[in-house]
Amino acid sequence: MKTTKTIFQQGNHKWVAIVRDPAKPNFIVDTNEYLITHGGKGLILDPGGAEIFPAVFSALSAEFDPTSLVGIFASHQDPDICSSLALWLEFNPGMRCYVSWLWSGFIPHFGGTAETFVAIPDEGQDISLEGLMLQAVPAHYLHSSGNFNLYDKIAKVLFSGDVGAALLPAGEDGLFVENFDRHIRHAEGFHRRWMGSNEAKRRWCERVSKMDIDMLCPQHGAIYRGADVARFINWFDELQVGIV
C-alpha cells in the first residue's frame, strides 16, 4: 500500500502526496499521485495506472472520501498517468477529467464518456475546485506534445508532471529532495531523453521562474522545496535535452 503525506494544509485546503508502494512490482515504474482537497471536494492529479489503482485508492480513501472526488487532472496521455480512469469513474461517474485538447480523443480509450472530458486549450485554463482557482500551466513537449502542469497560487505548489522527475534507487527515495546535487544525477538522464525540445524547455523555465513556488512536485521521484525549486529551474534551463 502507498503512503500519504500532507504537504500543504490551510483549513480545508490540502495537498496530499500519495507515494512509494513497497509492494509494487519492480517492472512497473514508480509514480507519485497528488490529491488536492478544498471545501469537501477533491481533485486527483495523475491518478496513475490501472494496476496500481488498489494501492492508490486505499491510500487516498484513508485520507478522503473517494466519492467526493470531482475531478482528475491528467498532465498528459501516458498509461502511468491515467489508465486507471475507468476505475475512478466507478466512484463518481460525473467526475470530470481535465486533459490537453490534443489527447481528449485518446484518453477515452481508458474510459469515460463524452461528458467526462474537459479539453484544456494550449494556452492553459483555470480550474475551479469548490472556489479554489487552480491554473493549468502549459508545459508542452515536456515530455508530451500536449502537456500541462497545475499551479495552486494559494499553496504555492506546482504539480510539474514529468518535469523534475527522477528515477530514484532504493534507499534514496525520500519524499523530499534533501541534497540537490546528489538527487539531480538521478534526474539528468531522464530529462535528456524524455524532454523533446530545448525551445519548449526554455519557455517553461521562463514561465515558471516568474511564479511564486514553494514546492515543485513531479510525478516520479522527490519533491523540490524552497531554494531547490529555483535551483532545479536553473539546472533544467542549462541542460541540453532531446538527446539519446
Next chain:
Amino acid sequence: MTTDSLMMDEASSVLAGVDLLRIVRINEEIKRVVGVSFKINIMALNAIFLAKRAGTAARGFGVLSNELRVFSQDLRTSMEALTGLIYGCVNAVSVGLQDMRYARLLDEASALASDASVLAVLRRRQAQNAVHAATLSSLRGKLKRALEDAFQLVELGGVLAKSAKIEAAYGQAFAGALAQVSGEFDHVVEEIRDSLESLRRSAFFTANRG
C-alpha cells in the same frame, strides 16, 4: 483478495483467453466456407451453361444446378449472419476480460481499504459482470443455433449434389461431363459439411462452464 478468489479469477481469465482463441478458429473456418461457397456459385454457373448445351436430356441437371447456385448464395448469407454473431462474441469476451480485470483491481482495493464505497462499487461491478456474462451466454446460444441452421442448409446442398449426380446419368452424350461436374459439387459440399461439423463440435459450445 483471497487465494481462492484469485485462483478463480485467473482461471476465468484463462478460460476467456481460450474462448477468444476458439472464436478466432471458428471465424477462420467460416471464412473458408465463404470461399468454398463462392466456388460453388461459379461451378453452378458453368453447370447451367453445360446443361443448356446438353439440351433436354440435361434439363433436370440444369434445374439442380440453378438450385445449387441459390444454395451457395443462401450459404453466404448464413455465413454473414454467423460472422455478425462471431463479432458479437469477440466483443462480449473482450468486455468479460476487462470486467475480470476491473473486478480484480476493485477486489484488491477493497482488501486494502476499509472504505465502504469500494464494496458498493465492487457489488455494482459484479452485477454488471453478471449481465455481460449473460450476454455472452445468449450470443453463444444464438451462434450455436445459427450454426445448426447452416448445417441443415448444407444437408440440403448435399441432397442437391447427389441428385445432380443421378441426373447426370441421363445426360446422354454429355453424361461424362455432367458426372464430373456433379462429382465436384458433391465433393465441395462434403468439404463444407466437414467444416461445419467441426464447428458444431467446437469446445466454445461444448466446454463445461460450471
